[in-house]
Amino acid sequence: MDTSRLLRTTGTVIAAAGLLLSGCTSGGPGQPRAAASSPAESATAPAQPSPDAAALRPYYEQKLTWRDCGVPGFQCSTMKAPLDYANPGSGQDVDIAVSRRTATGPGKRLGSLVVNPGGPGGSGIGYLQAYAGIGYPAAVRAQYDMVSFDPRGVERSSPVECLSGPAMDKYTQVDQTPDDPAERAELVEAFKEFAAACQKNSGRVLPHVSTVDAARDMDLLRALLGDDKLNYVGASYGTFLGATYADLFPDRVGRLVLDGAMDPTRPALELNRDQTEGFNTAFTAFAKDCAKQPDCPLGKGGPDAVEARLKEFFRKVDAQPVASGDPNRPLGEALATTGVIAALYDESAWPQLREALSSAMNGDGSSLLSLADSYYEREADGKYANLMFANAAVNCLDQPPAFSGPEAVDTALPSFEKASPVFGAGLAWAALNCTYWPVKATGKARELTAKGAAPIVVVGTTRDPATPYKWAKALAGQLASGTLLTYDGDGHTAYGRGSACIDTAINRYLLEGKAPQDGKKC
Structure with missing residues (x-):
């Protein structure tokens, strides 16, 4: 994610x-x-x-x-x-x-x-x-x-070119809410492999794609x-x-x-935390609307109750991913979270999100996976557009990284989880990606x-x-x-x-x- x-x-x-x-x-x-x-x-x-x-x-x-x-x-x-x-x-x-x-x-x-x-x-x-x-x-x-x-x-x-389609499939499934040292190490290694692939395949242009x-x-x-x-x-x-x-x-x-x-004065850490808060605001609006709908898979009650049920769903698919129609890509927490976030960009996608969550909760993760694929711009043949590669290359050049390492993420986690109890941890760990980037940032936050x-x-x-x-x-x-x-x-x-x-x-x-x-x- x-x-x-x-x-x-x-x-x-x-x-x-x-x-x-x-x-x-x-x-x-x-x-x-x-x-x-x-x-x-x-x-x-x-x-x-x-x-x-x-x-x-x-x-x-x-x-x-x-x-x-x-x-x-x-x-x-x-x-x-x-x-x-x-x-x-x-x-x-x-x-x-x-x-x-x-x-x-x-x-x-x-x-x-x-x-x-x-x-x-x-x-x-x-x-x-x-x-x-x-x-x-x-x-x-x-x-x-x-x-x-x-x-x-x-x-x-x-x-900018980085990972192959199969490697990108693997990358998008890495758990970004690590629960133990092994999962932390796996996440760090994934970021390092991503950065190394970008350097290997696009080293000529990487220093020159800033805003x-x-x-x-x-x-x-x-x-x-x-x-x-x-x-x-x-x-x-x-x-x-x-x-x-x-x-x-x-x-x-x-x-x-x-x-x-965007606010160009906000450093990377604050941009990521602000965006986390923004997704929480959008999810709260979705939750209020969902609770009014007869097909809401997250039940009735206020936003807090809906939020708790979504967190429980993420916990379950983290422990046991559900089938998605693709045996190599079951719907785990990382892909499920990305699918939900994708639908929060536009309120017209809320009915689609309700349907996708309902299906996933009943053992069919294909619709939620489709939302995640739209976010990553993954085609049906397994090829990815270079969106995620260019995204990292520009962001990591425009500002110094949000975090110096995993320990810095640990320090910031409480503030991210306060910004969004549902998405905070995952978005905090996602901001670690630029830490291992092969090219030093040339820009900085400024007016x-x-x-x-x-x-x-x-x-x-x-x-x-x-x-x-x-x-x-x-x-x-x-x-x-x-x-x-x-x-x-x-x-x-x-x-x-x-x-x-x-x-x-x-x-x-x-x-x-x-x-x-x-x-x-x-």
């Missing part, structure tokens, strides 16, 4: 639940930004060498050649980006896959709207072609070219699309990517929507202010499981031009999830440039 800091939109999580160019001149859209010179800029810039503008110029002067994707209505292309922005032009490049659907009209074309689904590790191209490029409001698609890309290290863009790298790639994409400013909708982790871009290139910010926001940027809309959902509402409030407060839009509701992210109030406010901003009043609630 390696769910540590996996921040994803509904469309890429619950597939089973129904979701889912010109050269440059000085000062033009293709001109790479020079190194920060003022003290104010330097205070917020990443602690790494500034890229050389002259060496970057060939990248900004390349042309995008569009071709048919094989998906009706969409075009695809590939752009080159330097593997190491501190040493561009060294001959070491990465390929960044891009896709678009051109504006459908009528009306004035407003440029490109780049979208990112979160993760880190989520495929932007998959999200665009399966949802955003056809499911965003018609008025938005009429006036914008809908665009996305797979960030470096993800799927089509020099992907800062992806943000610089996004500016390159903006220029190659011919846009002076970046218009962008980022969900979940995509809010961190968007805020990082705004902080690096505040003068190039167009209309930015950051939906399901992102984007001083000088145009108004940026930050969206928070009050009972969001993966990105707690307080993160949205924090990010909106940090950004010099941030404005907070609140959705009082359940589920992860808010735009396009059924709230006419939220959708109207965001559509008006994207189409007319009028940001909602700071503090607006829906």
